[in-house]
Amino acid sequence: MTVLSLRGINKTFGAVAALTDIELEVDAGQVVAVVGDNGAGKSTLVKILSGVHPPDSGTITFEERAVEIPSPAAAHKLGIATVFQDLALCENLNVIQNLFLGQEIRPLRLNDVAMETRSWELLRQLSAKIPSVRVPVAALSGGQRQTVAIARSLLGDPKIIILDEPTAALGVAQTAEVLNLVERLRENGLGVIMISHNMADVKAVADTVAVLRLGRNNGVFDVADVSTEDIIAAITGATDNAVSRRAQKGASK
Amino acid sequence: MTVLSLRGINKTFGAVAALTDIELEVDAGQVVAVVGDNGAGKSTLVKILSGVHPPDSGTITFEERAVEIPSPAAAHKLGIATVFQDLALCENLNVIQNLFLGQEIRPLRLNDVAMETRSWELLRQLSAKIPSVRVPVAALSGGQRQTVAIARSLLGDPKIIILDEPTAALGVAQTAEVLNLVERLRENGLGVIMISHNMADVKAVADTVAVLRLGRNNGVFDVADVSTEDIIAAITGATDNAVSRRAQKGASK
Amino acid sequence: ACGSGSGSTGGTTGGGTENAKVAFLMPDLASTRYELQDKPLFEAKMKQLCPSCQVIYQNADSDAAKQQQQANSALAQGVKAIVIDPVDSAAAATIVKSAQSQQVPIIAYDRPIPATPADYYISFDNEKIGSMIAQSLVEHLKADKAEGGILQVNGSPTDAAAGLIKKGIHSAVDPSGFKLLAEYDTPDWQPEKAQTWVSGQITQFKDQIVGVVAANDGTGGGSIAAFKAAGVKVPPVTGNDAEIAAAQRIVAGDQYNTISKPIKIVAEAAANTAFQFMEGKKPAGKTTLYNTPSELFVPTVVTKENIKEVLFDSGIMKAADVCSGEYAKGCEELGIK
Amino acid sequence: MNTTTTDRQDERLQERAGVRGALTDVVERARGGDLGVIPVVVGLVVIWTVLQLLNPIFLSSANLVNLTLESAAVGIIALGIVCVLLVGQIDLSVGSVSGLSGAVLAVLFVGQGLPVWLAIAASVILGAVIGWVYGQLFNRFGVPSFVITLAGLLAFLGLQLYVLGTKGSINLPFDSGLVNFAQLDFVPAWLSYTFAVIAAVWLFASGFLHARERRRAGLSARSVSTLAVRSLALLAVLAFVVWYLGQTRGVGWMFVFFVALVLIMHYLLSRTKWGRAVYAVGGNVEAARRAGINVRAIYTSVFVLCSTFAAVGGILAAARLAAANQSSGSGDVNLNAIAAAVIGGTSLFGGRGTAFGALLGIIVIQSISSGLTLLNLDSSIRFVVTGAVLLLAVIVDSVSRRSRTSHGRA
């Protein structure tokens, strides 16, 4: 079942056309990897889906209904949870406070204990190496923050999870746990959109790969029948690219 | 020749001992990869070397002289250029302004044209996909920002370049260019400290690998004689870890 | 006059008063009198003398530079005369200069402009006011055979008029034989500040305080509130300006005196003089002060004894305004209806 | 406490338990500069010592009683300022709003003869409406709050003058309940002591229950002895304060009211979802928005709260003076209220600060003002000394924060 589908999405920032006529489909229980070069418009697409920016034009269909996503709160309500590339954490709040921001347990008399317990659970599950959850996020390392952001998206009960380069700052163990997590999410029937520059990770967990290039669709592939080289060629727009040249050089050495 | 060596570096933040008794050596023309789990203390080490935090104790030797690095300006003066994990760009300034921050051409009547020309050169070299260098950095994508930060460290005339997860947000092509760049730097006789969670990249360009674990040294390896599995075991502290389990599962599928 | 590029001044030069404008520039809002008494009285008299004339009223809110701006703007509008109560007597010299350089006569009102003589000066004397309220208090205390000292609550340290009043108060208190326990320059004339200070002095001097000389009704009210709040008997406290609230306190017996300036007379005299200037005449003063033809009026100290005659019988205040609620009883006792 | 709890398993954490542990913790935090309000308290002690040396009346019971009463009105305004500063905005108009509210109270109560509670309600509602308008202007047009409230500063000053109209100054009757509340009503000694005991018991009980809950959930918790020491300390301090103030007139109801508001705000800010949202918006408004927080509602609520507190402060100021006049709320009310918040550790850039900060900050400011008032200096010298002492009080705090930055906790 198609949970989310986009048609003809456009977005310009000043003189830059960040997205032109974008199409995308995500089914329940499917992991769609969105890949593309830097500045290809992946994060812009994510922000449109999560209500951060309004699109200039185009339609979004969610569970067969045309919807508007004017604000992040609207996206939350639809069941779209997002891990942003820039994480969007409040540096002055501690880990628990960030995790439960906007979805605190017992709003009128916060239940610290329950929240702390749940925080530890989530973080352990991602094998986070965070010494204390009572320090402000400002004091965490890059990977620790990313773990917090990922953990946060798992609270609530989303139907679609969007991960914008979730493993960029993670250590090897944490990356492995996130990939496990993505697989669990798929098994639970959630739609997952994962953005990544790491082709190995993409090939490991994604079902389909959508390539963006300079703000336009540049092909959708089934992971099973596409080679890493083909994806990279679609990303860079040429079969002869920095990656292939490097590979050749390495081989010739 | 050893350009930089550290002995017995300690650093605590409040109740957390971030670094304990750290040793590290970097030679000219050598690429040292520092790897470790999230929160292992890699970035803290980088910050100590680049004058952002003072160490609590320990000695730093630079070109055979014991030095103190009380401020980033002092690090610049010694010839240590750093790409920070959090990039440390000024969001309100545009790309050119950020690139040349603190080392503008013609201080009393800025030479815009020369700076813009040089900016394009640097960015092209890293095959950055930045539509315009006159937009504030706030409007750039994550990877574009990282490219700007890397380009910045190449200005001036450093003796040591420290790269804290330089390829985390980069696209495949840009990553390849950065790896090429690291190799060029090594050929030019610079010392390079590169932090990365990507073992493939580490194995591709590093000469030695220093592993940190929970703020302590956990072995220094010659890249030529160590396997990826061994490094990961040193990082996680166990041969049975999330990565190996995932690999097994993948294999058994 | 200098009508500048606009038809509204009628374009006539010289003596005509038809549709003429006159500026009435007041200094601050710290005392209510300028807005509540001087302005309406002056306007009324002007209307009577010259029905088509227009009064341009401005209040400088204690800012000399703003007053200069207001004067310049009045000149730009082509006024025929300026009546000014200067924020800063010295600084107003500039205004006099620029008005006279444009042949606009200028009348100093309430406060003098010693440095550059204005064309006329009409006032009561602030220094005299200070000495009168203090003297009245001192005499009262002597009559009561009080023993102890006096607190002195001055006006704003940045207000020149307050400086004059302070000088006057000292001239009466210093030789009185009562010890000056402490004095205080109240920032911005704020009653709250006066209250805070007096509260502190009450803890410090306890029952040594036999009287308080406050430079205006607001600070006087603040002083009284301080005694009330400390739960001690309120000693005689002075005031100045004859505000309604002060009249009420006098009626209720909380405040000893205030001072009523014959604002009606002064404002009307100012209007008269201004009108003569506008007609091109040059009125001669009763005396000469600061090289300026001048007219000075004497204010009256108001206490419980004479409040009925001075404030009510003369029509300055209406019993209805003052004798509301809890003050009705006091009014009745004094025969105010 | 020796089996490792869930939150203390990381081997890089130093183990600390019991009273001793709590103390080590404080020392460690002091070295790291992470001391909360302690530096402000130290600054306060320094000032008090200096002022007491200069004039022995300063720490007399009578003077301290005055101090508490004088702190209440502006302190309440500062409490509102803390809230706006927490979301990274500012309200320059609290002075005018307080003046206007005092004027409206006086006109309705004295002029129109309405019952006092109705007049109070009207003033407070007026304050809330003003805040609501600010919130709308801010949310709709994105005008910087500095400009909105600057416009408000002028407009409501005008309105205050207009409302007071021809009278200029209106006396509130000395025998009205409101004036009594602000001037003469003191808590009876037995009740004060009861309050102190209740506070201490409550601190212990809530701490104990919380610790038990944490221990059950397998988290580290304060030991019973730590809790006991803490609440005994509180009891001792409160009892001493009550006893000392009781030497003369005791604890004023108005001060109790102020402290109660501080406690309520403390609760709202630290223990409710709304409070979390306030800190989040101040820390990173975009992150807060992306977390689904209704950022506009938060801004509006905060502006409303601030203007409401300003109105309440204005009412109390009028009550304390027993008059509303044209200069009420002008002068340094704005600056004092903002300065109290800032001195109490609230950041002008948002996201950092506490309700207790307003309490401490206003006490610092009023102490300086009261102490120097007692010295009977020339006004020129008084201004200079006030500036110097203010700086001194804050340097203590800032130096400790500075050491925090150098420990990487900027």
Next chain:
Amino acid sequence: MNTTTTDRQDERLQERAGVRGALTDVVERARGGDLGVIPVVVGLVVIWTVLQLLNPIFLSSANLVNLTLESAAVGIIALGIVCVLLVGQIDLSVGSVSGLSGAVLAVLFVGQGLPVWLAIAASVILGAVIGWVYGQLFNRFGVPSFVITLAGLLAFLGLQLYVLGTKGSINLPFDSGLVNFAQLDFVPAWLSYTFAVIAAVWLFASGFLHARERRRAGLSARSVSTLAVRSLALLAVLAFVVWYLGQTRGVGWMFVFFVALVLIMHYLLSRTKWGRAVYAVGGNVEAARRAGINVRAIYTSVFVLCSTFAAVGGILAAARLAAANQSSGSGDVNLNAIAAAVIGGTSLFGGRGTAFGALLGIIVIQSISSGLTLLNLDSSIRFVVTGAVLLLAVIVDSVSRRSRTSHGRA
């Protein structure tokens, strides 16, 4: 311009060249809300129209001449405020410092009989020293600049009273060059026109040379026609202004001085390494520090600059009034100077703003004040209307900025 230049190779960029392209660019930026000072100018036009409709004297030449002269002193102070706001700090003491500097000038010049240039130099140096002290306190102890300058506000007010002593107010002689400069010296018409022509030619020449250099380096550049149109427009505007003001007294030297300072500050902020560092510190102080910028030196320089400008403004204010008195610099000088900077588009959070903002901001403020002065309103109404008009002026600007945010350029 049709071969693609180095900086326009990205295929996502729309091509725009020549006058037409420049216009499209403006329209596009207007839609995106990225208009720099244009919205403030629009706000100004709106206010001017309204005020002119209310009183036809407002736009008369005589009144506008007054307006220019009245803007200069506070405008210069606002220029300093722009600098401190750019680094994300604030100076609340500019009013007191300007008052003190006026007082020192008067005492030295009139009281002590020193030559006027020496008295001016002394006052300016005093301002600089004050700023230096602020810088030291800020850098050494990390006290928030709000508190430091609040202390300064009080201390220097005290010092001002002390310096003026019992006199309270000191007149400056009318025939001194300084007073003439501020009151009576106007630029001769021929010279004014020459200035206008020089400005236009200079704009064209520098633009042309820059464009040539860019083209040589293979970068896109403005076409000659765009440059010509731009400088002709400037010429037309300036010539009209000169002509219109020349209808009465012309352009005052004091205003020329102010504009010259604005141009110098514009150059320093936008074309020097120091200016870059100022913006960088305001945008992200930690990033600036890591880039090797001497952040402390930048803070100090900015505080020094601000206090120095405050001192200069104070001297001019005293000269214009031909007197220094106890209330010089008090009242709304502080608020007006800060408001001018903010209205001119300077962010209170640092990193955004221009020197021209101070010029436009102060003209907005003085226009409102002058226009309402002409209206002859009751003070209470005047305050209300001032607030309303101020809000109106800024809403235009803010609405356009808001649309910027919604276009993702927050």
